[in-house]
Amino acid sequence: MSQQTPQSFPGAGIDKSSPLPYHFQLREIIRAEIASSRWQVGDQLPSEREFCETFNISRTTVREALDALVSEGLLTREKGLGTFVAAPKYMERWSGSVVGFSDSVSEQGYLMETEVLELSILPASHLVRQELYLQRDEKVFFLKRRRFIHKIPILLVISYLPQKHFPALDEIDFTNRSLYETLRQTYGLRIARVKRRIEAIAAGDDETNLLQVDPGFPLMYIENTAFNSSDIPIEHFQAWRRGDRARFEFEYRVSDELAHD
Amino acid sequence: MSQQTPQSFPGAGIDKSSPLPYHFQLREIIRAEIASSRWQVGDQLPSEREFCETFNISRTTVREALDALVSEGLLTREKGLGTFVAAPKYMERWSGSVVGFSDSVSEQGYLMETEVLELSILPASHLVRQELYLQRDEKVFFLKRRRFIHKIPILLVISYLPQKHFPALDEIDFTNRSLYETLRQTYGLRIARVKRRIEAIAAGDDETNLLQVDPGFPLMYIENTAFNSSDIPIEHFQAWRRGDRARFEFEYRVSDELAHD
Numbered sequence: 001m002s003q004q005t006p007q008s009f010p011g012a013g014i015d016k017s018s019p020l021p022y023h024f025q026l027r028e029i030i031r032a033e034i035a036s037s038r039w040q041v042g043d044q045l046p047s048e049r050e051f052c053e054t055f056n057i058s059r060t061t062v063r064e065a066l067d068a069l070v071s072e073g074l075l076t077r078e079k080g081l082g083t084f085v086a087a088p089k090y091m092e093r094w095s096g097s098v099v100g101f102s103d104s105v106s107e108q109g110y111l112m113e114t115e116v117l118e119l120s121i122l123p124a125s126h127l128v129r130q131e132l133y134l135q136r137d138e139k140v141f142f143l144k145r146r147r148f149i150h151k152i153p154i155l156l157v158i159s160y161l162p163q164k165h166f167p168a169l170d171e172i173d174f175t176n177r178s179l180y181e182t183l184r185q186t187y188g189l190r191i192a193r194v195k196r197r198i199e200a201i202a203a204g205d206d207e208t209n210l211l212q213v214d215p216g217f218p219l220m221y222i223e224n225t226a227f228n229s230s231d232i233p234i235e236h237f238q239a240w241r242r243g244d245r246a247r248f249e250f251e252y253r254v255s256d257e258l259a260h261d
Numbered sequence: 262m263s264q265q266t267p268q269s270f271p272g273a274g275i276d277k278s279s280p281l282p283y284h285f286q287l288r289e290i291i292r293a294e295i296a297s298s299r300w301q302v303g304d305q306l307p308s309e310r311e312f313c314e315t316f317n318i319s320r321t322t323v324r325e326a327l328d329a330l331v332s333e334g335l336l337t338r339e340k341g342l343g344t345f346v347a348a349p350k351y352m353e354r355w356s357g358s359v360v361g362f363s364d365s366v367s368e369q370g371y372l373m374e375t376e377v378l379e380l381s382i383l384p385a386s387h388l389v390r391q392e393l394y395l396q397r398d399e400k401v402f403f404l405k406r407r408r409f410i411h412k413i414p415i416l417l418v419i420s421y422l423p424q425k426h427f428p429a430l431d432e433i434d435f436t437n438r439s440l441y442e443t444l445r446q447t448y449g450l451r452i453a454r455v456k457r458r459i460e461a462i463a464a465g466d467d468e469t470n471l472l473q474v475d476p477g478f479p480l481m482y483i484e485n486t487a488f489n490s491s492d493i494p495i496e497h498f499q500a501w502r503r504g505d506r507a508r509f510e511f512e513y514r515v516s517d518e519l520a521h522d
Contacts, residue, residue, distance in 0.1 A: 012387070019381045020403070024467075032387035068465035072482070089460065120280045126273070126293035142281070195512045199350065200461035200481040200504030204329040218479035218504065220461040221333070243461030243479065251456045252513070 026065035073244040089247040218243035287326035334505040350508040379405040479504035
């Protein structure tokens with residue numbers, strides 16, 4: 001970790017006549033330093049005292065600003081050492097041409113690894129049958145994987161795939177293969193549409209162990225159903241991601257009707 | 262709160278020969294009961310003992326399943342009373358025709374209320390200038406609102422709008438008006454595209470107070486920039502939503518190129 005302590009805040013200052021609280025203004029100043037890369041990952045922040053003196057504000061105000069940025073995952077505190085710029089959240093883009101975790105992550109040059117925790121054949125549960133339009137006696141592949149970025153467990157994902165569509169899927173080793181790439185290359189199945197639900201939840205027992213976080217830690221929970229070009233659901237997944245490491249970005253166009261209402 | 266305790270689990274059972282852990286299977290069974298509306302909001306769940314006897318599993322297993330569903334927000338525990346089906350997360354649909362919170366929520370028939378915490382004119386911060394393509398001396402409206410569904414504070418949102426586009430915006434009372442509706446009706450500005458970033462974060466001080474949650478509580482954090490039909494950014498917002506109350510759903514089509522790679 002570098003020990004560089006930036007001393008100046010070019011062009012930044014706290015406007016005492018603004019109705020914005022000082023801690024909020026300081027948060028924005030620090031955010032801008034990081035966004036502009038003047039402060040980089042691992043850089044140590046000035047001490048609380050230095051912040052107080054530079055901006056002529058109270059220590060409570062400084063702490064409030066820093067606490068908020070630590071909660072957000074932008075800064076990290078090392079006991080007895082100080083406050084540092086945290087490793088950035090990896091950004092997953094959800095757009096028209098990228099569907100999977102590995103597509104998105106490898107595009108950004110991250111070191112990604114996968115651990116296959118389980119791959120088996122099971123009777124589909126009620127909910128999975130609903131999502132995948134299956135009959136009561138139909139079976140699914142159950143694929144549970146843990147995925148790492150730069151050795152940190154980021155994502156726990158359980159995929160369900162109808163057995164009838166994917167002969168011998170359970171003989172494939174997904175340690176070094178993307179699931180979606182396999183669906184395309186081995187089974188000739190293309191994903192044409194995905195339906196996603198996202199929530200912020202607190203880590204339960206399984207997630208606590210596998211993602212190495214404390215109970216109650218904020219996670220992003222995603223349920224996804226993927227459809228092929230005939231609009232038949234071919235995969236359903238549940239995914240838990242560490243909130244401090246993941247961020248999603250996407251765009252959408254708004255249809256024209258709104259212009260007239 | 263109704264005291265109905267459903268006694269039967271039609272068609273559901275724990276498959277002892279399955280490689281799926283029992284607590285996971287039980288979670289799925291309970292999820293299915295709720296999804297099918299056989300168990301409804303406020304219904305009390307069977308006691309741990311009853312679960313043990315019905316499914317012939319240990320109390321530890323039952324607890325693990327219930328704990329996970331409480332973490333997810335599907336169940337809620339009332340001290341000394343038992344475990345109940347929680348009020349559902351409200352679902353916000355992100356689709357081509359719905360852009361705002363009130364559009365989405367009122368569509369679903371929820372009682373929605375808004376409290377305007379602040380509406381003022383400020384110099385734009387560095388980050389806001391970047392998002393809204395503004396010059397250094399340009400000002401923005403700063404609109405901070407708290408929004409309630411059925412009297413529960415769900416969402417804290419800070420919107421930034423360039424002052425030059427919206428004369429006299431600060432004279433409008435947003436307690437009973439949707440911002441996006443106002444942009445359309447009063448200013449003739451239509452939102453054609455939005456760019457969103459989402460993260461799961463832990464509640465800091467401001468959110469703890471305003472959203473009535475404990476410090477560290479999982480929140481969904483969203484940054485959004487909205488563009489008009491000439492692709493000029495007209496609004497940027499930061500929003501914090503209670504993770505236990507909000508859920509987002511959206512779909513997207515995947516472009517054809519993937520079929521060939």
